[in-house]
Amino acid sequence: MEDHAIVRLEDASKYYRQGQMEVHAVDGLSFDIHKGDFTALCGPSGSGKTTVLNLIGGLDVPTSGKVFLEGRDIGLLSRSKISAIRRDRIGFVFQAYNLIPVMTAYENAAFVLSLQGVSDRECRDRVTAILKEVGLEGLENRRPDEMSGGQQQRVAIARAIVTRPAIVLADEPTANVDSANADSLLGLMERLNRESGVTFLFSTHDQRVMDRARRIIRLHDGRIESDEVFN
Amino acid sequence: MRTLKIASRNVFRNWHRTLVTTAAMGFAGFIMILFASLMEGLLQGSERNAVSMDLGDxxxxxxxxxxxxxxxxxxxxxxxxxxxxxxxxxxxxxxxxxxxxxxxxxxxxxxxxxxxxxxxxxxxxxxxxxxxxxxxxxxxxxxxxxxxxxxxxxxxxxxxxxxxxxxxxxxxxxxxxxxxxxxxxxxxxxxxxxxxxxxxxxxxxxxxxxxxxxxxxxxxRPDRSTDLIAATSKVADIAPGCETLNWRELMPVIARILDLADSQMIIMVIITYTAVAMLVLNAMLMTVFERIRELGIMKAVGVKPWQIMMLVYAETFMQVLAASIIAGVSGIALSRYFEHNGIDLSSLAEGASFGGVAVDPIWRAHLTAESVAVPIVFLFIIAFLSVLYPAIKAAVIQPVRAIHHR
Structure with missing residues (x-):
């Protein structure tokens, strides 16, 4: 395994039983994600995009094959270790924002840092800087229900990157926001990737995401249809 | 600290439900404190009538x-x-x-x-x-x-x-x-x-x-808190050749009733609190089911199962604490009232006795630390036991399913 591959899938498959049928959500996938990548997993609904993100994020385990994160085979790790990896090395951005409703923007962004045991002072400095970076300065004390969809997704991005993860897994991050907000969010993530070197892996069927991605892996029925790199 | 902060906000999230749950627990606790102090009063009165009016120690x-x-x-x-x-x-x-x-x-x-x-x-x-x-x-x-x-x-x-x-x-x-x-x-x-x-x-x-x-x-005995058996033995040594018996041996029925009072109290507490346990179980299960997605997110970002359990328990703890304060304040206040004024049963129980000992027609409560502590401690125990299932349910949520839960 090459050292600079953050994520590597080796013949990874995920099958589900649905009644009498076996569904091949992911079927023998192999690919690498490297540091600084800005990659989009594309494909129609049911093509296995979200399942791939779940496997990489340790939210699900492959039926067969292997998934490596920073050289560690996730399938061999205990639940507790996977939980710690999710906390320390992976940032999640979900389609439906998925912020904790009783927490303010600041607290949501600081939540994972506090789980890591980062000191209050460092936490404050990092969260304040990140919220400023994602354009939420002045909205720190607002709760999710007091913010627009775009603002909530910015908080989710702040929460994902504030821990300086190895990779940010973004599942349809623009699906629930309007065009203007989608462009703005993509611009933000592109800038974070370019300027701070944050690695992003998207699952999407949004053309705007695909237009900005530097690599597009197209999936169909759980298999790679094409894998294109753009410069 | 973080857990308590989140828990306190969750408690107020559905304040109608919190109010009903807390009030029910508080009411049950209040009833049990009052019951305990009235029972203590009845038993102490019987012991007093047996010992201080006739038998001696x-x-x-x-x-x-x-x-x-x-x-x-x-x-x-x-x-x-x-x-x-x-x-x-x-x-x-x-x-x-x-x-x-x-x-x-x-x-x-x-x-x-x-x-x-x-x-x-x-x-x-x-x-x-x-x-x-x-x-x-x-x-x-x-x-x-x-x-x-x-x-x-x-x-x-x-x-x-x-x-x-x-x-x-x-x-x-x-x-x-x-x-x-x-x-x-x-x-x-x-x-x-x-x-x-x-x-x-x-x-x-x-x-x-x-x-x-x-x-x-x-x-x-000059001090009734001293050991009765030791005192009996001491008295027997002073009166050799005589029969020396303490009041528990002289009135075994009353002594047995007093001995069983604690067990009776605990049985009553368990019966009353079973209903409360159902209520707490239902409320916390609803809370968990409503927040499956949120709990899934928390697990996805690295919160461990035991931390989720701690959160559910912290929310329960806060509600039981509030209920205990309600129960304690109201239970102590009413017990104190009945300690001073008593309940006049003269029209119902004039001359009544049990075990050969007269029952006072004015039934007075007797508030002790135990009559307050036992109902409150059991309230915590029962609530914590009843919340175990929702807490485990929350802890074992699969984040991948919970996140996509509708």
Missing amino acids: IQIHAPDYREDPDLYKVISDPDRILADLKKAGFHAAKRLYGFGLAASGATSAGVQLRGIDLSNESDVTQINRHVLKGKWLEESDPSGVVIGRKLARTLGVDIGDELIFVGQATDGSMANDIYTVKGILKSVGEEVDRAGLYMQDSAFRELMVLPEGAHEIAVM
């Missing part, structure tokens, strides 16, 4: 006297025993017992004559302060007697009325004399109420021709 008798209360079976050296008991720090009083017939007008009734050592009896029991009508015996009036309330009713006598006692003296002669009723006792117990006739020991000795000895020495 420990009694000394001549061997076999209790099986066959013969006028001739006396403790031969009561004054020496009394002196030694006092030297050892005990309060003690001699008593004399005889049996006969009391008559007033055309009515008569069997009575138990009680010769009382006036100078010492008030150190042992509070019978002198338990007079319903009239007054207690006085040294200056040897022909004055005090009788049980049911005996007074049977004989149809009141304060100032005369009654005649007829019995057999120790010398075989007929013991008879006329006495004036100076006082009628409040309810003490079935035996005293129906047949008790108290007179001074000097009058008893003269009537029954019994110059020496005593049938009973009643003993009271």
Whole structure:
């Protein structure tokens, strides 16, 4: 395994039983994600995009094959270790924002840092800087229900990157926001990737995401249809 | 700290449900504190009536006297025993017992004559302060007697009325004399109420021709919190050759009832709290199901299962704490009220007794640390047990499913 591959899938498959049928959500996938990548997993609904993100994020385990994160085979790790990896090395951005409703923007962004045991002072400095970076300065004390969809997704991005993860897994991050907000969010993530070197892996069927991605892996029925790199 | 902060906000998230759950727990706790203090009052009252009105802590008798209360079976050296008991720090009083017939007008009734050592009896029991009508015996009036309330009713006598006692003296002669009723006792117990006739020991000795000895020495510990068994053993050493028994041995039924009171209390608490447990279980299950997605997100970003359990428990803890404060404040306040004012049961329970001991017609609560602590501690235990299932349910949520839960 090459050292600079953050994520590597080796013949990874995920099958589900649905009644009498076996569904091949992911079927023998192999690919690498490297540091600084800005990659989009594309494909129609049911093509296995979200399942791939779940496997990489340790939210699900492959039926067969292997998934490596920073050289560690996730399938061999205990639940507790996977939980710690999710906390320390992976940032999640979900389609439906998925912020904790009783927490303010600041607290949501600081939540994972506090789980890591980062000191209050460092936490404050990092969260304040990140919220400023994602354009939420002045909205720190607002709760999710007091913010627009775009603002909530910015908080989710702040929460994902504030821990300086190895990779940010973004599942349809623009699906629930309007065009203007989608462009703005993509611009933000592109800038974070370019300027701070944050690695992003998207699952999407949004053309705007695909237009900005530097690599597009197209999936169909759980298999790679094409894998294109753009410069 | 973070867990408590999130928990406190979650508690207020659905404040209607929190209010109902907390109020129900608080009400149950309040009822149990009140019940516990009323039960404590009833039991203490019974113990007081048994011990402080009649038995004393420990009694000394001549061997076999209790099986066959013969006028001739006396403790031969009561004054020496009394002196030694006092030297050892005990309060003690001699008593004399005889049996006969009391008559007033055309009515008569069997009575138990009680010769009382006036100078010492008030150190042992509070019978002198338990007079319903009239007054207690006085040294200056040897022909004055005090009788049980049911005996007074049977004989149809009141304060100032005369009654005649007829019995057999120790010398075989007929013991008879006329006495004036100076006082009628409040309810003490079935035996005293129906047949008790108290007179001074000097009058008893003269009537029954019994110059020496005593049938009973009643003993009271100076500090009732000291060990009863050890005290009994100490008293027995002072009166060798006599039968020495403590009140628990003399009234085993009452002692057993008092012993079982704690168990009864715990059974009542469990029955009452079972309903509360269902409510808490339901409320917390709803809370978990409503927040499946949110809990899934928390797990996805690295919160561990035990931390999720801690969160559910912290939310429960806050509600139980609030309920305990409600229960404690209201329970203590009402128990204090009933401690001072009591519940008047005279129309329902006048003269009632259990185990041969009178029940006070005014039922007073007695608030103790235990009567507050037991219901509250059990409230926490039951709530924590009932929330175990929702907490585990929350902890084992699969984030991948929870995130996509609709």
